Amino acid sequence: MARNKIALIGSGQIGGTLAHLAGLKELGDIVLFDITEGMPQGKALDLAESSPVDGFDAKLAGTNTYEAIEGSDVVIVTAGVPRKPGMSRDDLLEINLKVMEQVGAGIAKYAPNAFVICITNPLDAMVWALQKFSGLPKNKVVGMAGVLDSARFRYFLADEFNVSVEDVTAFVLGGHGDTMVPLTRYSTVAGIPLTDLVKMGWCTAERLEEIVQRTRDGGAEIVGLLKTGSAFYAPAASAIQMAESYLKDKKRVLPCAAALDGQYGLKDTYVGVPVVIGAEGVERIIEIDLQGDEKGGFEKSVASVDGLVEACKKIQPAL
Ligand code: TXD
Numbered sequence: 316m317a318r319n320k321i322a323l324i325g326s327g328q329i330g331g332t333l334a335h336l337a338g339l340k341e342l343g344d345i346v347l348f349d350i351t352e353g354m355p356q357g358k359a360l361d362l363a364e365s366s367p368v369d370g371f372d373a374k375l376a377g378t379n380t381y382e383a384i385e386g387s388d389v390v391i392v393t394a395g396v397p398r399k400p401g402m403s404r405d406d407l408l409e410i411n412l413k414v415m416e417q418v419g420a421g422i423a424k425y426a427p428n429a430f431v432i433c434i435t436n437p438l439d440a441m442v443w444a445l446q447k448f449s450g451l452p453k454n455k456v457v458g459m460a461g462v463l464d465s466a467r468f469r470y471f472l473a474d475e476f477n478v479s480v481e482d483v484t485a486f487v488l489g490g491h492g493d494t495m496v497p498l499t500r501y502s503t504v505a506g507i508p509l510t511d512l513v514k515m516g517w518c519t520a521e522r523l524e525e526i527v528q529r530t531r532d533g534g535a536e537i538v539g540l541l542k543t544g545s546a547f548y549a550p551a552a553s554a555i556q557m558a559e560s561y562l563k564d565k566k567r568v569l570p571c572a573a574a575l576d577g578q579y580g581l582k583d584t585y586v587g588v589p590v591v592i593g594a595e596g597v598e599r600i601i602e603i604d605l606q607g608d609e610k611g612g613f614e615k616s617v618a619s620v621d622g623l624v625e626a627c628k629k630i631q632p633a634l
C-alpha cells in the first residue's frame with residue numbers, strides 16, 4: 316500500500332511542527348508549501364535529515380508551487396499573516412481571506428479528494444471561506460480550534476488536581492478562544508463531572524471559573540510570553556490528532572469547527588461542535604441539549620462568528 320500524502324500549506328511555526336510530528340508518527344509523505352522561497356525546502360531537508368536518527372520513513376519535500384500537492388490525502392492550512400501592531404481584525408481578515416482564495420484554488424485543482432484542516436485565524440471565518448473557495452464537500456473541510464482549547468483546559472485541570480492529563484476529558488463548544496464555551500458538566504476526571512468534583516471539594520466553583528478563564532485566554536497568554544508569534548506546539552499536535560483520526564479511520568470524537576446544516580438551529584456557518592472524524596471526514600455532528608448559561612455562551616459565540624462571516628461577505632460579495 317502506498318504511503319499517504321500530507322500537504323502543509325504554510326510552512327511557518329505551526330507548519331514546520333506539523334511536518335515534524337507527521338514524520339515522527341509516520342503518517343505519510345509530507346509536502347511543505349509556502350510562498351517564501353527556500354524556507355519550506357530548507358525545513359523539509361532538515362527534517363528529512365532527522366529521520367535516520369528518529370527512525371521514520373517518509374519523503375519530505377519543500378515547494379513554492381501547488382503542483383507538488385497533487386493527490387494529497389490530507390491538507391493542513393496555516394498560510395496567512397499574523398496580526399501586527401496597528402492592524403485591526405478586519406485588516407487581518409481581508410489579507411487572510413485573499414490567502415484562503417489562493418489556497419482554495421490550489422486545493423480544488425490539485426487535491427480535490429483531500430481532507431482539509433484549516434488552522435489560519437480568524438479560524439471560524441477562514442474555514443468557512445476556504446470551504447467556499449475550494450468547493451470541496453463540507454464534510455471534508457474542518458477547522459482546528461476545539462482540540463487545542465480543550466487540551467489547554469485539560470492540562471490546567473490535570474495540573475490543578477494533580478492527576479494524569481490522560482484521565483481528564485474536556486467538552487468545549489463554540490468559536491476559538493475568547494468565545495469558547497466549556498461545558499463543565501460534560502468535562503470529567505475519569506468520568507466524574509467537574510460539577511461533581513466541586514461538590515466533592517476538589518476545588519471551589521470560583522477556582523474552576525478561573526481555570527475556564529485562563530483557558531479562554533490561553534492563546535494570549537502564550538503570545539504575551541513569546542512576544543514574537545503565537546503558540547505552535549499544541550496547535551500542531553491538535554491538528555495532527557484530527558489528521559490521524561481521518562487517515563486511520565479512528566472515528567475519534569473531537570471538537571472541531573464544522574459546517575452546520577440545521578444542527579443547533581444553524582445553517583451555512585462553521586462553529587466548534589463535537590464531531591466524529593473517520594475515513595469519510597466529518598461523519599457525524601453531535602448535537603447536545605444546551606442548558607442555561609451554556610445556551611447564552613453558545614449564542615454569543617455564534618454571533619461573533621456571524622460577524623466575521625458577514626465581514627468576509629462584504630469584502631468578497633461572491634462568497
Ligand atoms: O487554534 C487555532 N486555530 C490557532 C490558529 C492557534 C494558533 C495559531 N493560529 C493561527 O495559525 C495563526 O493566527 C496564524 O493565522 C496561523 C499560522 O500560525 P504560525 O505561527 O504557523 O504562523 P507563521 O509562522 O507566520 O506561518 C504562516 C506562514 C508563513 O510562513 C507565510 O510565509 C505563509 O504562511 N504564507 C503563505 N503560504 C502560502 N500561501 C500564501 N498566500 C501565504 N501567505 C503567507
